[in-house]
Amino acid sequence: MTTARPVLVITGLYDPTADVVIRELHDRDVPVVRFDSGDFPAVLAVEAEITPNGFVGRLDTPSRTAELxxxxxxxxRRPTGFAFPHLDEQDARFATTQARYGLGGVIASLPHCRYVNHPHYIGDAEFKPSGLATAAKAGFLVPPTLITSNPDAARAFIKRNEPVIYKPLSNPVYRLDDVPQVVKVAEVAAEDIDESVAGTAHMFQKRVNxxxxxxxxxxxxxxxxxRINSDLLDWRTDYNRLRYTPLSPPAGxxxxxxxxMDHFLLxxxxxxxxxxxxxxxxxxxxNPSGQWYWLEQETGLPMRAAMADLLERKP
Known part of the structure; x- marks a missing residue:
């Protein structure tokens, strides 16, 4: 079935936030085509031809067709990665690269599309050093921050700015006994720093009181x-201890x-x-792909409607 003027939703199978936005769009009679780029090419097909006015062609899922x-x-949102388990390592690497630059390139070049957000701009905004530099330029207060692979620089920074916390620059998933784990934000002292810091880049930041x-x-x-009230260093570690209060932002x-947002085109x-x-x-x-729907459930703020308005392209 060809869907007229659809909203494309690109995410993994389990995404409650995408689910509620899709329901809101359905209630407004706005057509939706949902897929996971990780489904390509098994259950997702692409056909795209370049013209002077951009790509024409289609994306086909088992139940929907979207004209580009x-x-x-x-x-x-949060699609899974491409996977070709039936191929050997070298062929799978080649196929993955072609899928990324082929399907990914088409998805990033739709001629009349509003992106929330554009995948390339998400990638730019996910670099924490770029985000901190942009925040400072925009006028936000930014805690003293050091990014380094030098153990001596790390120790000196900690001594000047105690208390200091360590924050991962990105958070790949580790598996311990097949249970996903992430590196947590934690306070760090100068005596905790050893030569292993020289092994990669690290971010240290003065802890805000x-x-x-x-x-x-x-x-x-x-x-x-x-406003999120808790006694936690990182509130994401225990949602049961959080209390929520909507508020208006201060001047500026x-x-x-x-x-x-405009700097990163988000x-x-x-x-x-x-x-x-x-x-x-x-x-x-x-976070250009952060979660938000649980806050609507806790506060009643009309965030789902705002997202549907944006995707529907209401004035």
Whole structure:
């Protein structure tokens, strides 16, 4: 079945946030074609021909066909990677590369599409050093931060800025006894630093003497701020201990948010701030693919409707 002016939703099989947005779009009679790029080529096919007006062709799933020139918007969430388990290692590497640059290149070049967010811009915004530099330029307060592979530089920074926390620059999944694990944010002392720091890049940051955390979700030009109260260094480690309060951002924050978003060409961003005893907001990071629906469930903020408006392309 060919779907007229669809919203494409690209994500893995289990994605409750995508599920609620799709239901909202269905309730508005906005057509949706959902797929996981990891399904290519087994149950997803692509046909794309370049013209002076961009690509024409189609994406085919077992139940839907999306004409490339008619795609209204694309909700890029958390697709799985390409996989070719039936091929040997060398052939699988070649096939994966062709899929990434072929299907991935077509998806990134739809002629009349609104991207939330564009996959290339997500990649740019996921570099924490770039995010911190952009945040400082936009006018946010940014805690003193060091990125280094030099153990002596790390020790000196910690002594100057105690207390200091270690934060991973990215968070690949480790498996211990087949259970997924991630490297957690943790406080670090100068005596904890040894020569293993020289093995790769690390990020150290002065710990904000915080009274609360703030999650700011920006959807288009709508801003949703939630204060998160807990006694945790990293509130993501125990959601059962969190308390939520919607609030309005202080003066200057919205303008800085938009400047940050415009720099990375994002239409969606999940920002994290720490609030100190003086009420100042300290920028920690922005996740261009962050979770947000649980906050609507906790606070009643109309975030699902805002996302559907953005994808529907309401004025």
């Amino acid at each position: 020139a008619d795609v209204r918007s694309l909700f890029y 915080k009274t609360a955390d703030i999650r700011v979700t920006v959807i288009g030009r709508q801003v949703f701020c939630v 924050i919205e303008e800085a948010l938009y400047e940050y 239409l969606f961003g999940a920002f994290d701030f720490a609030v100190d005893a003086n009420g100042q907001w300290w920028f920690l990071e922005c």
